[in-house]
Amino acid sequence: MHIDRRRLLAAGAGSAIVLGTPGISYASSRPQLTHGVQSGDVTERGAVLWTRADRGSRMRVELATRPDFKHAVDLRGPALTEAGDFTGKLRLSGLKPGKTYHYRVRADGDRDSEPLEGSFTTAADEPRDLVFQWSGDLAGQGWGINPEFGGYRIFQAMADAEPDFFLCSGDFVYADGPLVETVALPDGSTWRNTVIEEKLKVAETLDEYRGQFKYNLLDDNLRAYLARVPMVNQWDDHEVVNNWYPGEILDLPQYTEKNVDVLAARARQAFAEYTPGGFDAEGRIYRKIGYGPLLDLFVLDMRTYKSANPDADGPTGQVLGERQLAWLKRELRRSKATWKAIAADLPIGLLVGDGAGAWEGIAEGTGTGPMGRETEIADLLSYCKREGVANMVWLTADVHYTAAHHYSPDRAVFQDFDPFWEFVSGPLNAGGFGPNRLDPTFGPEAVFVKAPPAANTSPAAGYQFFGEVRIDAETEVLTVALKDIDGEAQFSQSVEPVA
Numbered sequence: 001m002h003i004d005r006r007r008l009l010a011a012g013a014g015s016a017i018v019l020g021t022p023g024i025s026y027a028s029s030r031p032q033l034t035h036g037v038q039s040g041d042v043t044e045r046g047a048v049l050w051t052r053a054d055r056g057s058r059m060r061v062e063l064a065t066r067p068d069f070k071h072a073v074d075l076r077g078p079a080l081t082e083a084g085d086f087t088g089k090l091r092l093s094g095l096k097p098g099k100t101y102h103y104r105v106r107a108d109g110d111r112d113s114e115p116l117e118g119s120f121t122t123a124a125d126e127p128r129d130l131v132f133q134w135s136g137d138l139a140g141q142g143w144g145i146n147p148e149f150g151g152y153r154i155f156q157a158m159a160d161a162e163p164d165f166f167l168c169s170g171d172f173v174y175a176d177g178p179l180v181e182t183v184a185l186p187d188g189s190t191w192r193n194t195v196i197e198e199k200l201k202v203a204e205t206l207d208e209y210r211g212q213f214k215y216n217l218l219d220d221n222l223r224a225y226l227a228r229v230p231m232v233n234q235w236d237d238h239e240v241v242n243n244w245y246p247g248e249i250l251d252l253p254q255y256t257e258k259n260v261d262v263l264a265a266r267a268r269q270a271f272a273e274y275t276p277g278g279f280d281a282e283g284r285i286y287r288k289i290g291y292g293p294l295l296d297l298f299v300l301d302m303r304t305y306k307s308a309n310p311d312a313d314g315p316t317g318q319v320l321g322e323r324q325l326a327w328l329k330r331e332l333r334r335s336k337a338t339w340k341a342i343a344a345d346l347p348i349g350l351l352v353g354d355g356a357g358a359w360e361g362i363a364e365g366t367g368t369g370p371m372g373r374e375t376e377i378a379d380l381l382s383y384c385k386r387e388g389v390a391n392m393v394w395l396t397a398d399v400h401y402t403a404a405h406h407y408s409p410d411r412a413v414f415q416d417f418d419p420f421w422e423f424v425s426g427p428l429n430a431g432g433f434g435p436n437r438l439d440p441t442f443g444p445e446a447v448f449v450k451a452p453p454a455a456n457t458s459p460a461a462g463y464q465f466f467g468e469v470r471i472d473a474e475t476e477v478l479t480v481a482l483k484d485i486d487g488e489a490q491f492s493q494s495v496e497p498v499a
Helices: 154-159 206-216 220-228 260-274 322-334 374-387
Strands: 033-040 047-053 057-064 073-080 087-092 100-108 116-121 130-135 165-168 182-184 190-192 231-233 287-290 295-299 339-343 392-396 402-407 420-424 444-450 465-471 478-484 489-495
Touching: 033 100, 033 116, 033 206, 033 220, 033 231, 047 057, 047 073, 047 100, 047 116, 057 087, 116 220, 154 220, 154 465, 206 260, 295 322, 322 374, 402 478, 402 489, 420 478, 420 489, 444 489
Parallel strands: 130 165, 165 231, 295 339, 339 392, 392 420
Antiparallel strands: 033 047, 047 087, 057 073, 057 100, 073 087, 100 116, 130 465, 182 190, 287 295, 402 420, 402 444, 465 478, 478 489
């Protein structure tokens, strides 16, 4: 095996936790890794590894191309300190394209911790069959880890496909969603949540935001999945507070801190500490991740630059902001990949309200042409048509049901764009809702919809979903399957690439 030691770069980041983790002995002089290992933002030659310890120590990694770790390279990672809640990241570069790497992580203190193992496969630099998954919404609406239900068992079904990576479309945690121990279900049975201190109230402090991630990582299924499947993270609203936008002042009695900008800064730090990727080199959540000649993934940030919800139906508005929109246009134009997947944390054409007269999403409901945040999407779509950007597919979650939307100028009020598909999936483990009404501005057609019979349907009813994308290396056909909690396909759509 050849790993260029001089090109393997280590960049550390810390994070902390104040949580009674089962099975951890804090009296031991030996450090412990408390919440598993993860990899993220894997490219042709790079990846980020993550872990967390129970005390001050140093992250150490063995990296090999063999599962028996023969000829492994020993890498010195960052210090795991209280300032970062004892989390850390090791950024790798100089890897080989299309290669499976095995890693073993330890916390190095007075004595080494027991190791935890994981693996990932780098993107290929030549056409290769590609499989990835996406979804969002974990532990929402009062539905947390229920051991009697099998915990977050959707990740077992997702793991069966052995995907190259997982795109978390936001709401990976519900910082605004306290849990109670038991919830009565309509059939007379009881949903029983695992509960920790940080999940008893809405998150406001940095430690409370950190606790949201620590809670989800208590689940065996999720930890096992993330040890084998690299994750790409973006955020949506529930990482901070429901339907938030910059500058908002909350009018909610459960919050002592009313300034959303203060809450968002704390949530952003916890997000940075507890996800393996999450940011580009400049600290931006929006970024492009290349997966070889078949796929470029464009991860959007539709929260940081969002205009206020009450003003969403004005003559102009924004969900991307000027700088992000310019970046997206430029990178789409430059992309040489066959497929351009747009990872959007909000759907384009679904009407999502935020109280009387306010809209939370992109669509604003007038149907008279682009207004508010729709103006940015109209600008982007017309630009892509003009510049010949082909083979875009939009992937999103947010609305707690699964659907396939086809957008066409033939049905649209605004017509200066090429047809495209948008696929919606989720939730992973949260209340089921929907379906939402479609806004006609960009001519969406709901080709497939599967939604629960009632609002906030529990995960026990089965209306939990993820999406799976397969790209065939020989034909370059992209196929999307919308799957349920047991991995059964509910809908499938193949899309031929345009030359």
